[in-house]
Amino acid sequence: MKLELRAITKRFPGVIANDNVNLTLNTGEVLALIGENGAGKSTLMSVLYGMYKPDEGEILIDDVAQVFSSPADAIAAGIGMVHQHFMLVPVFTVAENVVLGVEPTGRFGKLHIDEARKMVREISVKYNLDLDPDAIIEDLPVGVQQRVEIVKVLLRDAKVVVFDEPTAVLTPNEIVEFFEIVNTLVKAGRGVVFITHKLKEALSVANRIAVLRRGKVVGEADPATASESEIAEMMVGRPVQLTVEKKSAHAGEVVLSVSDLTVIDADGRTHVEGVSFSVHAGEIVGVAGVQGNGQTELVEALTGLRKAAGGTITLDGKDLTHSNPRERHHMGMAHIPEDRQRQGLVGGLSVAENLVLTRYHDDQFSHGLVVNWDAANLVADSLITEYDIRTPSKETGAGTLSGGNQQKVIVARELSRDLRLTIAAQPTRGVDVGSIEYIHSRIVKERDAGTAVLIVSTELDEVMALSDRLLVMYRGKVVAELDPKKVSPMEVGLYMAGSRPDGVVQK
Amino acid sequence: MSTTEIATPLMSLEQKKRSRNVGLSLIFLALVSAFFLSARPGDAGFKLVESFTLVLPAQPFAQALAVVLGALGAVQLYRGFGKWTNVMLAFATAMFVVGFLAWATSGGSFNLTGMLQDTVTRSVPITLGAIAGILCERSGIINIAIEGQLLGGAFAGAVVGSLYGPWFGVLGAMAMGVGLSALLAVFAIRFRVDQVIVGFAINFFSLGLTSFLSQRVLTPHPEYNIVKPFTPYAVPLLSDIPVIGVALFTQTYFVYISLFAVVITTWFMYRTRWGLRTRAVGEYPQAAGTLGVDVLKLRYRNVWIAGAVAGLGGAWWPIGTVGRFDQNITSGRGFIALAAVIFGRWHPVGALTAALVFGLAEAIQLKMSNLDTGIPSEFLLMAPYIVTLVVVAGFVGRSRAPKAAGQAYDASK
Numbered sequence A: 001m002k003l004e005l006r007a008i009t010k011r012f013p014g015v016i017a018n019d020n021v022n023l024t025l026n027t028g029e030v031l032a033l034i035g036e037n038g039a040g041k042s043t044l045m046s047v048l049y050g051m052y053k054p055d056e057g058e059i060l061i062d063d064v065a066q067v068f069s070s071p072a073d074a075i076a077a078g079i080g081m082v083h084q085h086f087m088l089v090p091v092f093t094v095a096e097n098v099v100l101g102v103e104p105t106g107r108f109g110k111l112h113i114d115e116a117r118k119m120v121r122e123i124s125v126k127y128n129l130d131l132d133p134d135a136i137i138e139d140l141p142v143g144v145q146q147r148v149e150i151v152k153v154l155l156r157d158a159k160v161v162v163f164d165e166p167t168a169v170l171t172p173n174e175i176v177e178f179f180e181i182v183n184t185l186v187k188a189g190r191g192v193v194f195i196t197h198k199l200k201e202a203l204s205v206a207n208r209i210a211v212l213r214r215g216k217v218v219g220e221a222d223p224a225t226a227s228e229s230e231i232a233e234m235m236v237g238r239p240v241q242l243t244v245e246k247k248s249a250h251a252g253e254v255v256l257s258v259s260d261l262t263v264i265d266a267d268g269r270t271h272v273e274g275v276s277f278s279v280h281a282g283e284i285v286g287v288a289g290v291q292g293n294g295q296t297e298l299v300e301a302l303t304g305l306r307k308a309a310g311g312t313i314t315l316d317g318k319d320l321t322h323s324n325p326r327e328r329h330h331m332g333m334a335h336i337p338e339d340r341q342r343q344g345l346v347g348g349l350s351v352a353e354n355l356v357l358t359r360y361h362d363d364q365f366s367h368g369l370v371v372n373w374d375a376a377n378l379v380a381d382s383l384i385t386e387y388d389i390r391t392p393s394k395e396t397g398a399g400t401l402s403g404g405n406q407q408k409v410i411v412a413r414e415l416s417r418d419l420r421l422t423i424a425a426q427p428t429r430g431v432d433v434g435s436i437e438y439i440h441s442r443i444v445k446e447r448d449a450g451t452a453v454l455i456v457s458t459e460l461d462e463v464m465a466l467s468d469r470l471l472v473m474y475r476g477k478v479v480a481e482l483d484p485k486k487v488s489p490m491e492v493g494l495y496m497a498g499s500r501p502d503g504v505v506q507k
Numbered sequence B: 001m002s003t004t005e006i007a008t009p010l011m012s013l014e015q016k017k018r019s020r021n022v023g024l025s026l027i028f029l030a031l032v033s034a035f036f037l038s039a040r041p042g043d044a045g046f047k048l049v050e051s052f053t054l055v056l057p058a059q060p061f062a063q064a065l066a067v068v069l070g071a072l073g074a075v076q077l078y079r080g081f082g083k084w085t086n087v088m089l090a091f092a093t094a095m096f097v098v099g100f101l102a103w104a105t106s107g108g109s110f111n112l113t114g115m116l117q118d119t120v121t122r123s124v125p126i127t128l129g130a131i132a133g134i135l136c137e138r139s140g141i142i143n144i145a146i147e148g149q150l151l152g153g154a155f156a157g158a159v160v161g162s163l164y165g166p167w168f169g170v171l172g173a174m175a176m177g178v179g180l181s182a183l184l185a186v187f188a189i190r191f192r193v194d195q196v197i198v199g200f201a202i203n204f205f206s207l208g209l210t211s212f213l214s215q216r217v218l219t220p221h222p223e224y225n226i227v228k229p230f231t232p233y234a235v236p237l238l239s240d241i242p243v244i245g246v247a248l249f250t251q252t253y254f255v256y257i258s259l260f261a262v263v264i265t266t267w268f269m270y271r272t273r274w275g276l277r278t279r280a281v282g283e284y285p286q287a288a289g290t291l292g293v294d295v296l297k298l299r300y301r302n303v304w305i306a307g308a309v310a311g312l313g314g315a316w317w318p319i320g321t322v323g324r325f326d327q328n329i330t331s332g333r334g335f336i337a338l339a340a341v342i343f344g345r346w347h348p349v350g351a352l353t354a355a356l357v358f359g360l361a362e363a364i365q366l367k368m369s370n371l372d373t374g375i376p377s378e379f380l381l382m383a384p385y386i387v388t389l390v391v392v393a394g395f396v397g398r399s400r401a402p403k404a405a406g407q408a409y410d411a412s413k
Helices: A041-048 A071-076 A094-099 A113-126 A142-155 A172-187 A199-205 A228-236 A295-303 A325-330 A340-344 A351-355 A373-386 A403-415 A433-448 A460-466 A489-496 B013-035 B058-078 B082-105 B112-137 B146-164 B166-190 B195-218 B244-249 B253-271 B273-283 B285-290 B295-322 B333-343 B348-370 B377-395
Strands: A002-012 A015-026 A030-035 A056-061 A064-066 A079-082 A160-164 A191-196 A208-213 A216-221 A254-264 A270-280 A284-288 A310-315 A333-336 A421-425 A452-456 A469-474 A477-482 B043-049 B052-057 B109-111
Touching: A002 A041, A015 A030, A015 A041, A015 A056, A015 A191, A015 A216, A030 A041, A030 A199, A030 A228, A041 A160, A041 A191, A071 A079, A079 A142, A094 A113, A094 A142, A113 A142, A142 A172, A172 A191, A172 A199, A172 A489, A191 A199, A199 A228, A208 A228, A216 A228, A228 A433, A254 A295, A254 A452, A270 A295, A270 A310, A270 A452, A270 A477, A284 A433, A284 A460, A284 A489, A295 A333, A295 A421, A295 A452, A325 A333, A333 A403, A340 A403, A351 A373, A351 A403, A373 A403, A403 A433, A421 A433, A433 A452, A433 A460, A452 A460, A460 A489, A469 A489, A477 A489, B013 B058, B013 B082, B043 B082, B043 B112, B052 B058, B058 B082, B082 B109, B082 B348, B109 B112, B112 B146, B112 B244, B112 B253, B112 B295, B112 B333, B112 B348, B146 B166, B146 B195, B146 B295, B146 B333, B166 B195, B166 B295, B253 B273, B253 B295, B253 B348, B273 B285, B273 B295, B285 B295, B333 B348, B348 B377
Parallel strands: A030 A191, A030 A208, A079 A160, A160 A191, A284 A452, A284 A469, A333 A421, A421 A452, B043 B109
Antiparallel strands: A002 A015, A002 A056, A056 A064, A208 A216, A254 A270, A254 A310, A469 A477, B043 B052
16 A cells, blocks of 8 residues: 655644645555654644645545545544554553444444454454453553554554654653564554654664654655764754763762652552652752653652652751742742643743743842832843743743743743752753753753752653763652663663563562 | 552542541431430331331330441441441441431321332432433533423423323423433534533523413413323232332333333443443543544434433423423422432442432421421421432542543544
8 A cells, every 4th residue: 555645735823734745655664754843743644644634735545535534534544543642541441442433233232342352362462462451541551551552553454554752651661662563563564654753763663754844844864874963953954962962070069858758649649659869069860760650749849839748858958848839949949840831831921921930029020019020021131032032022922932932931930040959840841852952951051050950851861861860760769770871771761660670570 | 641550558548538527427327316316205107018017116216226326437437347338338327217217207107118109209300310411421511401401391291291191291301301402512512612501501591481481371371281190000010019019110100211211321331332432432532533433423412312311301290290380390300410420420320329319318308397397397398408418528439520521522632
């Protein structure tokens, strides 16, 4: 089968998401579709999957034009999609999820669930996927959930399988397993489209790479000959620095000291259990882990957004376990939160207002009850220049900026004062390569100025590149402290999955 | 979405709190038995069948009850009943109700079997209303409009029934229910208006419309408001069983239809393609949508069917009981049905159980106002609603609503 997208254009009010895009894919090969967030990858795939109607252009299968008005049409034409956020009903079993939409039934629509189980077993044996048809989805690890998605696609006999950012939620070991599955699919004569923003992965698994920038295909690359930096340049439109440049750290005195910290939520679930560590002045400590292993709660406890159920937190020797966020802020703590839209910014307020959001009550910006906007605007102007925030004006609503620029607003606000400790959670999630480069350099600069830095990220490459010391969290506990220069990502991945390199599985 | 469930300690805080509350409630009931229920001497007679009346000495029974409830409460506070909590609770509540009835009837006697029969009868509109709620909410549409649909059904049932006979009245009621639910469907699904607000609007619309028509049309033309209601049908053989025969099998068609509705809804919801898709759409519509299931069509259809079921429940008033329509005749039963949905954890059998509890509360209230208890009748009228509050707040604990209930579906997300 040959799949062809010919001159696809899709416009949304104010933006052209896809601009005259041409792509072809044959079964038996892997096409990597690479581009930054907002480059139009997902829109293109939604067009292919019948969720959007293209404004111009057509989709051809074996040179026959197709009209997809719903996912059902695309499925019928042999296209399957594994979405970035899994489309699985959490309370259903594997078998129920797999057959949803194509249920084997008898009279009155009676469900033949035994037949569904058999179908799941057959496919998982054939493709070596190892699935229990009766397991409930919400009890399964993400890697296994992804296999359920793949079985779903295979059951519908998809000739072309589209994976949208499939590795974002996987541990390094699961990623290796995933690549094996992709190879099996290709050997079985299916075509694979692999959407990603990770260059390494595209290079290691694809037969061809197509690069998308601002809605256009800006070029194709051959993974056999192209280098990472060449592709990155195509993605961004200018040469970029891919590795983090930093000198070795000069760790000073202890700044943050956490001992035996425990966090329990309102439902009584323990998210952080007996965690102890310290961060010294002038060093970056990274926290790695698969999402949902207590990192979010750890950061919230450190920044005062969540009560600690036990243990102590000290900053420069002062106990702040029970201090509120503003007190912590005044003691020199900066917080770059993991969700910039929910916690970092007020989208409806202007860039200038967001830039003074933590300081509007300082004497510098207020006379009694009245805010001194002249002073605030002055500071905003200088921060916009200094931190290279690309915004039409300082009055622009912060929510309308691109992800990278929103993040720069937060970084500017948090880092533009004398600090003792910077806590950054997912500092570059959903941020374009150019801004990543900038934010990383800013964090390293902060370290070199003698600030203690704690980085929490689920992007293993990021924590490994930035950190001077690396902690791994698993099920609410710190299970390892490692030297990022001396361990491989695979080794860290084992800790992240709860096992140890020597094969001992931890409880 | 959290990817790894963090191990839970033995009992969550919420469970602990609930467990303590259950214990304290038992102690409270024990105190009520000891100081209040044991205050009236005399024997209470519960007539079971024509030839047999169960006699309970009210005072000793209340004293024994106080001891038993107190002991259960103490054990509950001390170590809990674990998985037997609900069984224990059901037993304790049932015994307390018996104690209460004994107190109320002391010195006299009353027909217990008749009261049970009344319980089942009165649970009909609540059961059917709750099934309507389940059909909607399982597919992701919150149906606050059950009350309005019941009321509309009652009105249409009375008018059509007066003109063409009770069976056509039932059909007319169902059609009215579908009409009102179609309104909910269009606003909630097509225009994505907040479902709770649409539901409330429909309730007030229905109340206003039926009251207006009742005053302007039914009052001057009483011939449009006189239905020949269904008479009880005794199921052969089954109705000869003592007590149960009268309570369950000497009833109008409404009771049999509502029991059948519970069975059929359960079967369809958990055993068929339609059920699987409904539950999928209520939990995670995007998952169903990306697999080619037409989410909106399914929701429309479910809301319509729900409207028919609620309309049928509304027909119970004119055609199952009094033979006529009165303004606001449903008086909030639709909201009680909503509580039954939650109490029954979105399961038809659970909803039936809840409806029976509410039916019992109503039946007791009715009996009480006939017996001379000294409790003002206005207070007794509140009883079913107080039971609703207590049940929803205290006994239900945490139940899990369909995740997508109340959210409009946007295919492009």
